[in-house]
Structure formats: C-alpha cells, structure tokens
Amino acid sequence: MSEAILSYGSFFLTTALAYAILCLGLNLQWGKTGLFNVGVAGFVGVGAYVSAILTTPWSSAHLGGFGLFWPLGWLAGAAATALMSLLVGALTLRLRQDYLAITTFGFAVAIQLVLLNLQPLTGGPFGIGFIPRPFESLADRPLLFGLGNLAIVATLVLVLYLALQNLSRSPWGRVLRAIREDETAALALGKNAARYRLQAFALGGGLMGLGGAIQAHFTGFIAPNNYLPNLTFQVWTMLIIGGSGSNRGAILGALFVWALWAATGGAITAFVPAELQARASALQIAAIGLGLCLVLLLRPGGLFGLRRHAARG
Amino acid sequence: MSLQFLADGLLAGLLIGLxxxxxxxxxxxxxxANFAHGEMMSFGAYVAWSASFLLSALAGTAWPAMGPFSITAAVLLGGLAAMILTAGLALLLDRLLFRHLAGRGEAITLVIASFGASMALRSLIEFAFSSSPLYFSSDLQIAVRLGMGIRVTPDQLALIGLxxxxxxxxxxxxxRTQAGRAMRAVAENPTLAAVVGLDVRRVVGLTWVMGGALAAAAGTMAGILVQIRPNMGFDFLLPLFSAAILGGIGSIPGAILGGIVIGLAEAACVQFVGAEWRAAVAFLILVLLLLLRPRGFFGEAA
Structure with missing residues (x-):
C-alpha cells in the first residue's frame, strides 16, 4: 500500500515538475522580460514532437526511425523550439507589444493544425506512440521506475533553477530587468533592447520545448489534443498564482496548481456519477479561470512571489 | 471553376466583421486585446437558443417558419434577447474585472484577465449545456442557384440581409448621433477625447454594450448557419483579431472589410485547399500583414 502511495507521489511530482519547467520558460519571457506569449501550447508541442520523432523506432504512421538516445531527443526538442521562438520573436517583437499576444496565439493554433493534418510527419490525430521512456527497463517495477523519472526531472529543475537564478543576477539579467522597467533608459545606456528581448524569448521557448519533450517521454504517447489552448492557460495560471517574476514562484505555482488540479480531478472521478463527469471537469476549468482572475485582482504578486511584484509589461 | 466560395465567404466574413x-x-x-470576446458570441448564441426554446415551450407548439426560411419569429426574438443579455454580460465583465485592472495602468494584465475570463465562461457554458452541439432548426434548406456555380440557401440570404x-x-x-461621434473620438485618441471633456468612462461602457450586442448577433447567426458549440466563439477569436488588425485598430469599416477578406480567404481555402487548413488562414493573413503593413488598411501609423 505505502509503495503504491510512494509511486503515485513520485508520478505526481514528476508531472508537476515537468510543468514547472514550462513555467520557468514562461517566467523568463513574461516575468523577467515582459513578453506576452499566449502560444505556450504550440511551443511545448514542437519540443514534444521533435523529440518524439527523433527517438521513436521506425513506424509507417509518421516520420521516424532515427532511434536516437532520449537525452539527444530532449536537446534537439529544446533547440528546435528555441529556433522556432527566434523566428516568431523576430517577426513580432519589433511591433506593438500586444501584437505578440495575438501572433503567438495564432502560432499555437497553426502548430496544432500542422500536428493534426500533416499525417506523414506527425501521425495526424493518432499521434505518436512508443516514445522511449527513461528507465524503460524498470517499467515492471513501478516504484523504482517512478523514482528514477522523478530523480531525472527533479535534478533538471534544480539545475535550471540555479542557472536561471544566476542568469538573472548576471549582467545579462540586469539589462533584461532594466529594459523591462524602463526601456528608454536602457536604450540611452546603449543596450540593444530588441536583441536582449529576442534572446530571452528564444531561451524561454527552448525551455518550453524541453518541458514538452520531457512530458512526452514520461507518458510515452503524444497526440495533437495534448496541445490545445487549455495547456497555455494552465501554465499561465501556474505562473500568475505562483508569482511571475520569481523563479521560485514559478516552480511552487506549478506544484500548487497541479496539486489542486489533481485533487479536484480525483474527487470528480471518485464522487461524480460517470454521466456527469464531463460537466464536472468543465466546472474544474471554470474554477481555475476564476482563480486566475481573482489572483490578478486581489494579489497581483502571486501567492509565492518573494516580494510584491505586480505583473507588468 | 465554381465561385461558391464567394457566397459562403461573404456571409462568414460579415459575421466575423460584426x-x-x-x-x-x-x-x-x-x-x-480581449480574448473573452469570442465567448460573448457563444454566450449570445446559447441565450438565443434558450430563449427561442422557451418561447416555443410557452406557445405549446413550434413557431411556424417564415416563408422559405428556417428562421422563426421565436429565433428572431431570441436573438434580440441575446443581444440585450450579452451587452449586460460585457458591462458586467467590465465592471467586475477590466475596469479594476485598467485602473492600475497595466494594459497587458487585462489581456491575461480576459484570457482567464474566456476560459471560465467557455467552461461554464459547457457545464450548463454540455459539449454536444445544438441546432436552431432541423429543417433541410433547399439551395437556390444564382448562376456561376453559386448556390445559396434562403437562410444565407436572410442572414446577409439581417x-x-x-x-x-x-x-x-x-x-449621426452624439454618442456615436463620441465613441469614434475616444477610439481614435482616448487622451485627447478626455481633454475636450468627453466622459470616457461612459463612452467605454457604451462601447461594451455595442460590442457585446453585435457579438451576440454574430454568434446567433453563426449558430443558425452551422451549429452551436461551447467552442464556437473561441474558434472565431483568431479571425476576429486578424480582421481587426487588417482593418486598422479602432476602425469600424475596417473591421467589416477585414472580416470580409478573412471570410473570403477562409472559404477559398475550404474550397480549393481543404477544410482541415481553414483555421490557419487567419494566422497566415495576420503574419503577412505584420510583415508588410502592420497598421492595417485604415490604421494610423503606430
């Protein structure tokens, strides 16, 4: 019994920490730089599909058969997403800032359509299966398998957290903060604001791609429906509730919101009659949307931010 | 080559423009950029459906169709109720959410809030009505030939007329009205409008009422044309934004024209490329626009 709880616990934490990586990416873009990305799901999807295509065995249903070792797939997923972000950023960052919101939203819609319709490349609506999981050989021992996965993702989150903390204290991070707080002053000091923004956007996108690849390799199966706007919304809610601007807030927000999500989801499965479950899940999303608005209204710095730090652009 | 896409695209485009x-x-x-605007369309469509359903229930029998159209007087009354209630919803959102956040002077926070409101509204609609589609009428419509390969149903003609x-x-x-002129003035330059003594807050309220009512009308008509789903408004969001940017932010004729362009392009894509890529059309037009002329047809230089 306790083994089941432990292995569920490690499964829960692994999922939540994969979200934490997405939140760290979004925090770099929004919290640190003030770039408003509403296409998170698209970037996550690119990372997941690139890694899946590169690492899966050959299949007639989609492009593949490269059979790369999974860490290489993760790296490639992150790199491809960073490149994609660079393109999207180059197109929009020079324009009025709120155009970025609309363009990234459209980007995510377009990516989802590509995943759905370019069947020879992506497997279409059926998705991609047989994605190699780390510690595949332990799959028949759930506890060890779960703890192994957790160890990988926890180490990654720790490394990324320390790296990002360092980065925001570095000269690069200070310029980013200066641009966010007062762009004119930063420009007057001779800093190329557009280039710094683009770098932050690409790096944040790369983190989202990495997070997407990690999620794909833990579930072993991906499909276009995993990358709907709901995902974008979840990640945003995690960051805002955790406290945007703070890396610690991003991670705690992911854990907190995922815990709420899993708990209410579990309660729905356990207590709501089968024919009403779809409706109850809709109510679950509505409650999270309401929660996001309430935090924005009442506690704009989030629940776990280090200091009061209103989200700003 | 059939020119059918012209008829389909024109009507879809007019709805996008509305x-x-x-x-x-x-x-x-x-x-x-209000991400909850699509949900006002869905909300309107569901209100119209519910009201026309209630009216039929009160009458004890289905209302007779008017001439060749499937649209009954109950549906028209329902659409009217939808416009009024959706205007109220828009005002409510402004009062409860947007006005408070706007007061802090951080416009982009409004976008996040509208994103949350959009999710909450859409999910509440799904909670109330489930995700299975609803229809105003199950009648089959016989299309009329207009020549050049174009066929339209009587409903399509009625909706274009409406x-x-x-x-x-x-x-x-x-x-022609003072309120309308004030609206255009505020849309063109809010600061200047306030300086000359316009009550900006009242004008903004009026704009929410008009925007909400028009969204409800568009949503109801889209529901008559195809079907009503909780996601219908959200799927309209990208075309709405593209149309607004295409026409130049703040321009009403621009929005209509932009809507028609997007509608025609989408219909052409469905006819010549494939329906599965339709949702990407608005994005492609948006990207081209941002590359070539970011201020739109009628917009001022940023």
Missing part, C-alpha cells in the same frame, strides 16, 4: 467591431473598439479605447441592416444601423449610430 464580431470584430467590438474587438477593434475596445482594443483602441482600452489598449488591450447583417446589412445591422451594419446600416451601426453606421447611422456612429455617424
């Missing part, structure tokens, strides 16, 4: 009017005006006045009536009403409102 929805985009609210988007472009609130964007110009409050400087934020939309043109609405557009005429808006045109008269914004050009």
């Amino acid at each position: 929805g985009a009017i609210g988007v472009t005006l609130t964007y110009a006045m409050l400087r934020f 939309t043109l009536c609405l557009l005429l009403a808006i045109h008269l409102l914004v050009t």
